[in-house]
Amino acid sequence: MASPWRLLAAGLLALLVSGCQSLPNPVGDADQDTDPALGLEQHSSWLEGEDLDSDSEQFADVWERMRAGYQLQDYIEVNPRIEQQRLWFVSNPSFIEKSSQRGSPYIFYIVEQLEKNNMPQELALLPMIESAYNPLAYSRAHAVGLWQFIPSTGRHFKLKQTNWYDGRRDITASTRAALTYLQYLHDMFNGDWLLALASYNAGEGTVSRAIERNQKLGLPTDYWNLPLPKETRDYVPKLLALSQVVASPEAYGVKLAEIANQPYFERVAFDHRLQLNRLEDMAEIDEGELARLNPAFKQGVTFDGPKHLLVPTDKAELLQASLALLKPEEQLNWQQYKVRSGDSLHSIANRYHVSVNSLKDLNGLKSNHLRIGQALNIPVPPGFKPNQPLHQVTQTASSSRQYRVRQGDNLWSIAKAQRVSVNELKRWNNLPGNALKVGQVLRLQGGQVAVVTNSSAGKPTQYRVRQGDSLYLIAKRHKVQLAQLQRWNPQASKALKPGQVLTLYLR
Template sequence: MISSHTKKQIYAGIIASSTCLLITCVLTLTSPTNIKAGVLTSPSIWPAMCRHFSLSVDASLEQETQRQIRWHRRHPGAMKDMTENAQLYLAYVFQQTREKSLPAEIALVPFVESNYDPFARSAKGAAGLWQIMPDMASAHGLEINDLKDDRRNVIKATHTALNHLLYLKRRLHGRWDYAIAAYNAGEGRVRQAIRASNKSGGKVPWTKFLPAETRRYLPKIFALKAIIQHPKRYAINLPNIDVDTYFSNSPIHRTYAFSQISDICKIDSDLLHKLNAEWRGHIFTEDNKTIILPISQSFSCKKKLSRIPMFSNRWARHKTKSTDTIKSLGTLYNTNPSTIAGINSLGNTKLCHRRVLMIPKNSQGIPPLSKDASLAAAIAATDLLGPTKISHIVQKKDTVHTISKQHDVKVGHIAYWNRLRYPYTLTTGRTLVIWKNVKANVRYTKYVVQPGDTLSQIAKQHKTSVNRIMQVSNLKDPRKIRPYQVITIPK
């Protein structure tokens, strides 16, 4: 027997497919595969996504979905702002949903999570396009350290998020609406909502028992879907985004500086940082093994990089010896020692033996990461928000249960963070990752800028002044704040 919910999803899929065929015909005349200036452009992504929309709106969410659509109609420019970041990443995310046979609505989740900004952070500690929390990153093998944050890497983060969504769907009765809600609120909260609805005999929808934020989460996604399906009905122009993936993942065998690759390959440095957003500084190391490049320049760039010598007129690639110090390297390359330390993210004057350093020759200062001050701050952000990471070295008599009591965390969480399998056998000397919530500094609080926010509105909301926020957040221009930027608010 097919459940009534499954039937609804099948009917919704048929209707969506039929609607999308009409939209495809209309959009094909205007945006995809046109010849502009003698160049054949790629088809638009919107008809392709529309063909693979398959989820139906729960009746209990219809009213909120319509409210979100009305908001977009009052702010028709919002779609343009939302898709500005997505130009680089949406096609890749959509392609990944197709490879895993997922509904195309999943590709809309990063719009709601981060505005498709790989540098987005939340006050709770989430980061990247998919707003992955540190504990989830540990569970999926993503690195977070002073040099890089893999949650900001579009390829690794997308792989992690899609696998987690599939896991949630399997755990929650095979329903995508449950899984997407759980991605926002957590599996436990959704289970509680389902149980509460069942206790009412189904008279009260499960969505009524969700947190307020999650009750708006699914409608935001369904509102975007409706606008993509019927842009003319809602008088909203959809910016053109190519259906073809913008970038490719290319192998590298050396450590490079971003500005070095920018000079050699003639690729904008800001673009390189946005494509390789996991790196917090001026360089990325050969340990990463790959670099993300615009697909149109990938082949020529790899060829150029393979030809450059270890030393060039502007850069030296130096593998440290036991006798090296930052001061001696500064003398050798006529470069300020603080510049060497800053570019290579060296916290002190001690150098690890045989570490590869990128050293700009004849340089007396650290160049900015970007001419855009807000982007530079986002790239370099190291003030990790949210839970604090604790490393626990397993002792001889330790068990998962004794460690959970010691740190006041659940056994299941320790197993999840460290990918332990039951019966949770531990090896003496192994380092376990523990994530704990620590009380925030009472003098300050962190605030994540929302689309449409102004600094004066934020100041009024927190009963402080614009000047005080600018001072503690190190802001130079009150007009230059961007959505999902994290700022400090004095209490």
């Protein structure tokens, strides 16, 4: 005869299953691009409540604060599945160490959001399992970001996805979406966080069907006894084991990154379309830091996304002041160009003074092939009118012509003047490298020779970068716009090195 405790447990399990069966249609497996369940809207605003009173300042660092908010430790008993995962972490301490360092700008924010909503602080470690705290992580199932949202689930949570911006990579937006989803799953499975976590990994449809199967067979329907995919069977033990290691890192020989119990970043509102690397120059922010905090701007341009940036707290005030002083002509505009018959990426790039690679990156092009009527997005300074014809004399050339190299010429300047690509010049003349000799004769094939007599671009001038130079200082010194200097030298947009040669078009 079954004991009273066994009968009580069976009754509770039956209630759990009946509750699951009455829920909205379940999501498909997490590795399938399916529409998420209905009914999430009721959770969509719960994260936006007022801050809760907290004694958070008492903690020495964010890890101590996280440990104080653990809620899942009662699930941990002598369990071989947890032991196996803990052994892996202890055998690979560098994984935790590197992941915690990578996540150091984001962890305080996640811990704070969990605390505001009384959710288990163990969930702050979930991005370490999902993506190793890499907001650029991309899976075979097309899941993206810290929290690994697939496209359809991201769209359901209003995480915008375009060629310019992907909200799944947005640190704050994706975190809010993930916590909303996790809270929904927690409510769906009657307050069972282990079933909620399993559903986050495999999809609530997979977990609900596993519960129903076990119920029909008279088997236990708790997480540990469900027939789930191997990845999901390891997923929850992995998180629980990781939480144990983080609880006592010294005991396991692991060194966590030092993370202060204070905000790493704050929001700065803007109303401009600007390049992140230019904003870094304006606010004296370390190179690449804005991209690390704002990885959702896929092309490094504040376009097609929210009107705010995450900025290191110690630089926010300076950036706000710099943006307030920004002149209209210093802002970056965008034009759309429709491909016409005879156009090529090289000719369009020359017309707008940008590089072919920049055009391809900005428009998500995987090849040089263009279609007539295709729309291309191109960055231009205010007032720039590329569709106005240049003042030039054009002479028709024969199918084969020649050009004699002069002092100061290089392959790029010759290709630009002759409306051809550098690769074409090298191919036509069997050039293994970029070196040219004065007097050397180059073969040109077909097309037209454009002799510019009054180009609005000005005369090309070379400038050698000196110690202490920045793009902003060079632009100011030569009285050109920073956006122009960046367009003329796209290869120099990331960093400058003494001795590097830049091209300027000075009138």
